[in-house]
């Protein structure tokens with residue numbers, strides 16, 4: 525009998541009961557705006573920032589309305605403006621070049637490796653073209669951060685980390701987001717904690733963080749933050765920096781606080797699922813798994829593999845066969861952007877360069893989510909289905925000049 529998977533790849537777990545209770549308390553008192561507090565009350569948003577700063581080991585933390593707002597705020601706080609160039613990953617999600625465009629800057633894309641990290645040799649070649657690198661740890665793949673920081677430090681390039689897929693992850697023991705001048709996170713539904721929309725900026729840089737807080741729309745209430753630089757840091761900034769509203773509210777903060785406490789446990793559950801899929805796909809002919817450095821402490825909320833050198837028609841065939849058995853795969857090689865999946869040549873508001881290595885990787889790159897609503901048996905079944913369908917198409921000759929296709 526042909527096995528079929530019936531789970532939903534977009535279904536996350538419910539909000540923990542503790543979060544629902546806390547959200548109801550906020551709804552009942554009605555003080556949703558983060559600066560609307562009763563005498564002596566500390567806003568949920570301020571507590572959330574304090575807790576995320578502690579969790580990530582950062583001096584300062586700012587909660588904002590989305591991951592996109594976090595990145596835009598960080599770039600502005602570091603003085604990136606119209607016409608500036610910003611280095612970034614060619615393989616990332618649309619909000620990343622979107623954040624660069626939002627401040628009027630232009631991306632300089634760096635190629636991707638077969639292990640889905642930024643190509644550090646290409647970074648060496650391009651690092652002189654900008655003052656800032658917006659580094660996206662896309663799909664949770666973390667590059668050699670020691671080498672990356674050495675390259676950027678030597679060139680005087682400030683690093684802003686996009687940690688949308690690395691909340692709770694680390695490189696060689698240092699939390700993701702703590703290498704660069706600023707780290708940006710998303711709390712959007714498909715990330716590691718879920719408030720629908722939301723994000724964080726973390727940093728140890730008092731001046732940049734004071735700017736970020738005012739930029740986020742603090743009015744003159746910055747003293748109500750608990751993970752902010754001291755009031756002196758705002759003395760000049762308060763007059764010089766525009767208030768561009770993109771705040772976190774108390775309702776979402778209340779939902780997030782219990783989730784942050786569960787993050788290490790959730791990370792372990794994600795990685796268990798990842799390992800089951802990885803084992804199930806190991807040594808599948810025609811399929812390349814990504815290799816991961818022993819120093820990479822990843823949190824695998826999604827899974828990627830490559831079908832290197834495959835004809836587009838053969839990749840499409842695998843996707844269709846898997847979908848027919850309930851396994852929903854995304855493909856970064858498609859000509860047209862679909863759903864959340866787009867690539868650098870679709871972002872035509874910015875210059876589209878020639879990136880042959882990235883094109884080669886994306887042509888065979890297959891991606892899927894691993895929500896925690898899937899059990900380990902589900903993951904084993906998903907791997908069996910992919911293995912069988914990749915095998916069937918491979919045998920028929922997925923690569924030109926090989927087999928019958």
Ligand SMILES: *Cc1c(COP(=O)(O)O)cnc(C)c1O
Pocket residue numbers: 590591592593616617619620660661662663686688689710711712721722723
């Ligand atoms: C989701 C995501 C973001 C931020 O997204 P928002 O929807 O704005 O919170 C940033 N970078 C990557 C790689 C993402 O996947």
